[in-house]
Amino acid sequence: MSHTFYNKMWVEAQQNLGQLLEQEMPLEPPKPEKDRMATAQQLGTLYIRYVQIFRNLELAYDQITQPQKRRVIKAVLDGVMGRILEVKNELVELEISEFQYFDDILQDMKMGPESLEIPIPRYFIKEKMKVLKDRERILSQILDRVGAKNTDMVKTLKPMSLDEAVRVIQVSERARQGRLRAKFMKEINLEEKRERFAKTQGEITLDPDIAAQRIQKVPPPHFYKKSIAEEIAQKTETLRSELQEQHEAEYQHALIQIKDTIREKEGPNMKANLQDQIRQWFIECRHVTGKFPDFPSEEDGGSSAIFAQKTPEQVAAEIAAKEEAKPKKKKEKGKKDKEKKKGKKDKDKTKGKKGKGKEEEEEEGWKIKPSNFLPDMASANQTYESVWQQRDDSWNLHQTYDAQLIKESKTKEVEDEVRIQIDELMRQELQNLKMAVDKEKNKKKKGGKGGKKKKKGKKSGKKKKKKKEKDLTPDRTIDSLYEELVTEGLLIKPKSIKLSDFIGEYSYLGTTLRQADIEPMPSLSDVKQLLVLYGILPLGCESVHEKAPSVKTLLLAGPSGVGKKMLVSALCNETGANLFNLSPSNISGKYPGKSGLQMMLHMVLKVARQLQPSVIWIDDAEKTFYKKVPKTEKQLDPKRLKKDLPKILKSLKPEDRILIVGTSHRPFDAEIKPFCKIYKKIVLLPRPDYAARLVMWKQMISQRVGSLTASMNFSSLAKITDGFTPGQIVQAVESVLNDRRFGQISRKPLTAVEFLGSLSRQEPVYKEEEETFKSWYAKTPLGKKRSKAMPGAEEDTGKDKGKKKAGKTVGKKKKK
Numbered sequence: 001m002s003h004t005f006y007n008k009m010w011v012e013a014q015q016n017l018g019q020l021l022e023q024e025m026p027l028e029p030p031k032p033e034k035d036r037m038a039t040a041q042q043l044g045t046l047y048i049r050y051v052q053i054f055r056n057l058e059l060a061y062d063q064i065t066q067p068q069k070r071r072v073i074k075a076v077l078d079g080v081m082g083r084i085l086e087v088k089n090e091l092v093e094l095e096i097s098e099f100q101y102f103d104d105i106l107q108d109m110k111m112g113p114e115s116l117e118i119p120i121p122r123y124f125i126k127e128k129m130k131v132l133k134d135r136e137r138i139l140s141q142i143l144d145r146v147g148a149k150n151t152d153m154v155k156t157l158k159p160m161s162l163d164e165a166v167r168v169i170q171v172s173e174r175a176r177q178g179r180l181r182a183k184f185m186k187e188i189n190l191e192e193k194r195e196r197f198a199k200t201q202g203e204i205t206l207d208p209d210i211a212a213q214r215i216q217k218v219p220p221p222h223f224y225k226k227s228i229a230e231e232i233a234q235k236t237e238t239l240r241s242e243l244q245e246q247h248e249a250e251y252q253h254a255l256i257q258i259k260d261t262i263r264e265k266e267g268p269n270m271k272a273n274l275q276d277q278i279r280q281w282f283i284e285c286r287h288v289t290g291k292f293p294d295f296p297s298e299e300d301g302g303s304s305a306i307f308a309q310k311t312p313e314q315v316a317a318e319i320a321a322k323e324e325a326k327p328k329k330k331k332e333k334g335k336k337d338k339e340k341k342k343g344k345k346d347k348d349k350t351k352g353k354k355g356k357g358k359e360e361e362e363e364e365g366w367k368i369k370p371s372n373f374l375p376d377m378a379s380a381n382q383t384y385e386s387v388w389q390q391r392d393d394s395w396n397l398h399q400t401y402d403a404q405l406i407k408e409s410k411t412k413e414v415e416d417e418v419r420i421q422i423d424e425l426m427r428q429e430l431q432n433l434k435m436a437v438d439k440e441k442n443k444k445k446k447g448g449k450g451g452k453k454k455k456k457g458k459k460s461g462k463k464k465k466k467k468k469e470k471d472l473t474p475d476r477t478i479d480s481l482y483e484e485l486v487t488e489g490l491l492i493k494p495k496s497i498k499l500s501d502f503i504g505e506y507s508y509l510g511t512t513l514r515q516a517d518i519e520p521m522p523s524l525s526d527v528k529q530l531l532v533l534y535g536i537l538p539l540g541c542e543s544v545h546e547k548a549p550s551v552k553t554l555l556l557a558g559p560s561g562v563g564k565k566m567l568v569s570a571l572c573n574e575t576g577a578n579l580f581n582l583s584p585s586n587i588s589g590k591y592p593g594k595s596g597l598q599m600m601l602h603m604v605l606k607v608a609r610q611l612q613p614s615v616i617w618i619d620d621a622e623k624t625f626y627k628k629v630p631k632t633e634k635q636l637d638p639k640r641l642k643k644d645l646p647k648i649l650k651s652l653k654p655e656d657r658i659l660i661v662g663t664s665h666r667p668f669d670a671e672i673k674p675f676c677k678i679y680k681k682i683v684l685l686p687r688p689d690y691a692a693r694l695v696m697w698k699q700m701i702s703q704r705v706g707s708l709t710a711s712m713n714f715s716s717l718a719k720i721t722d723g724f725t726p727g728q729i730v731q732a733v734e735s736v737l738n739d740r741r742f743g744q745i746s747r748k749p750l751t752a753v754e755f756l757g758s759l760s761r762q763e764p765v766y767k768e769e770e771e772t773f774k775s776w777y778a779k780t781p782l783g784k785k786r787s788k789a790m791p792g793a794e795e796d797t798g799k800d801k802g803k804k805k806a807g808k809t810v811g812k813k814k815k816k
């Protein structure tokens with residue numbers, strides 16, 4: 001695609017965003033919406049529109065090479081990402097469910113389900129490729145040195161007894177000899193066949209055309225070959241990435257060079273002009289007011305405050321007014337505080353009298369919460385409108401930097417620098433003038449000293465904060481801590497899996513089922529989206545992590561083999577995050593004792609923070625909160641982290657891009673209250689539904705055998721594998737499609753029946769197990785809230801209590 005294509009895409013996205021911003025930031029605050037369904041529709045539409053803008057902006061940012069445009073797009077892109085998370089959060093609260101279904105809105109908007117898919121910004125990885133590659137190299141080196149014992153996500157093997165080992169070697173040796181013999185016999189047979197054929201036919205050489213045809217009939221070994229168009233597109237994309245880097249380097253160079261030139265050429269002129277203007281102002285002020293003015297302080301903008309198109313009297317009056325206002329302000333503040341307190345008391349009184357009256361009023365309608373991202377987006381949009389919308393850059397064929405724009409911004413920077421220097425000089429000059437002409441005594445500026453003192457005060461405050469967290473390893477480098485954690489198997493390498501490898505299919509009936517008061521089972525594609533929203537976007541983007549609704553922990557729960565660990569790996573690979581393994585089985589016996597545990601956690605958090613983003617993975621998360629530790633596991637001390645987990649969570653600040661991910665296939669074994677207190681976001685992974693199974697079988701088989709699947713009845717296979725997990729399907733495919741079978745495929749077509757043997761040896765997820773998961777989820781806070789809100793639960797007296805509490809918290813937030 002061309003530069004024009006991506007530019008057009010950006011402009012369109014920006015126009016759509018402009019419309020959305022107008023809708024989201026109306027001049028008059030909107031009235032609360034009373035109809036819940038209408039609100040959900042409104043929010044759903046907003047969500048989908050933002051996702052469309054996000055998709056286009058992401059592509060534009062990935063491909064546009066003009067560095068200044070990329071900066072504007074990045075600001076908008078990050079804002080849109082954050083806003084999507086905010087809207088999602090609103091939807092979760094409104095519908096009291098982690099899963100939302102938009103099929104009806106999509107239909108109205110004439111869009112396909114794929115347009116709901118949230119892209120993972122490629123810049124998450126692209127822009128730190130070098131660091132990631134280096135880190136990967138170091139990790140591999142350490143792993144090689146250590147012998148890659150238990151440092152991978154693959155489960156460790158148990159040590160073998162000598163007898164077993166001898167038996168394995170004997171079996172392999174016999175197999176090797178057998179294979180050799182078979183190969184030998186095959187060659188002899190072929191040789192005999194050839195001789196017989198030669199005898200009957202005589203020695204004829206084949207016509208080259210026929211020979212070529214014969215060769216062409218045999219399918220090539222790599223069926224899954226990219227088309228030429230695909231290859232060209234990929235090449236262009238790579239080329240663009242290189243261009244981006246090159247243009248960025250040129251831009252950085254131009255920034256310095258242009259500024260130096262402006263400073264050199266225009267600096268002296270700027271200085272002289274400014275000095276003249278300020279002197280003129282001194283004289284005019286004295287002429288009008290009878291005395292020299294006071295020079296505006298640095299905080300007030302120095303001389304820039306003087307020339308804001310005001311008359312000298314105005315400026316003098318303003319300064320005088322400010323001086324007067326200072327003590328007043330203090331008084332007013334006092335008054336306001338008093339009023340606030342009074343107001344509070346009055347409110348309390350009315351509460352006492354009327355009971356729930358006020359809260360009910362607040363609850364009457366629904367209003368979207370104030371956003372942390374809308375102001376940023378609006379200002380980025382403003383930049384777009386003022387700088388780029390009308391700009392003609394048809395001259396910029398190669399889409400390199402725009403020197404004129406750099407000049408404008410750098411001139412302003414140089415002016416500011418010059419102004420600060422000149423202000424200092426002129427302050428002194430004014431002082432001298434006052435002394436000489438008005439005979440004023442030299443009153444040293446108190447502000448400057450005071451300001452410095454203040455700064456000092458701030459610094460000491462920061463130091464105090466830092467002291468709170470003890471550094472147990474002050475004299476160790478991050479590299480050495482990193483190496484120790486890898487050696488101990490606490491920092492591991494994720495499996496090389498991308499989120500796109502996680503197969504799932506969109507759920508087409510979600511809304512219909514919900515309208516019929518049936519809670520649909522979420523689809524694997526819904527789960528995938530949640531992982532992007534709660535895990536990937538905040539981990540990948542700093543501003544999103546800091547300002548979006550915070551998610552510090554995530555629990556992935558579901559039967560064995562549904563892809564929990566796969567998602568953890570994908571999460572790390574898509575964001576370039578480090579993976580720490582704090583699973584009970586992995587930390588058992590390591591760093592013994594209380595102080596040992598403290599040291600271990602300190603090291604993990606220190607490295608996780610410094611090399612963020614990081615994922616702290618706890619497999620078998622329920623074990624930390626066991627209701628009762630089974631006898632066989634007592635030695636492992638699975639509850640070792642129970643007391644420390646809340647402390648870790650507390651110590652995580654918004655700027656720490658660290659996510660704790662628990663995975664569990666038996667969440668019901670945990671004490672629900674403390675468990676849910678740690679894991680606030682719980683995602684239940686379902687077994688794949690028919691649609692997902694169909695896609696899974698098709699994809700997994702065709703990945704291995706290409707298009708040679710005409711004889712396969714995928715539909716029946718998907719139908720009869722109801723209850724089987726993706727892990728079991730993978731296993732069946734791998735066991736059937738071994739090298740031998742693969743070699744025979746062109747002669748003996750693959751059939752669905754062949755997979756039945758392997759499947760019959762595996763245990764599917766039975767309805768009862770699924771029900772156990774569902775009923776466990778209904779006991780979690782969100783599950784409980786939802787079942788209360790479902791029709792028929794209105795008379796529940798407990799609901800009123802819940803309402804009261806909710807009302808109170810809303811009230812508190814508003815006051816803030």
Ligand SMILES: Nc1ncnc2c1ncn2[C@@H]1O[C@H](COP(=O)(O)OP(=O)(O)OP(=O)(O)O)[C@@H](O)[C@H]1O
Binds near residue numbers: 503565567665
């Ligand atoms: N949606 C999916 N698409 C493709 N492959 C999948 C999917 N889900 C799981 N798999 C594959 O299934 C296998 C098992 O998955 P994984 O180990 O992640 O399951 P798990 O839920 O963590 O299991 P356990 O609870 O036993 O630890 C892996 O090989 C994984 O790649």
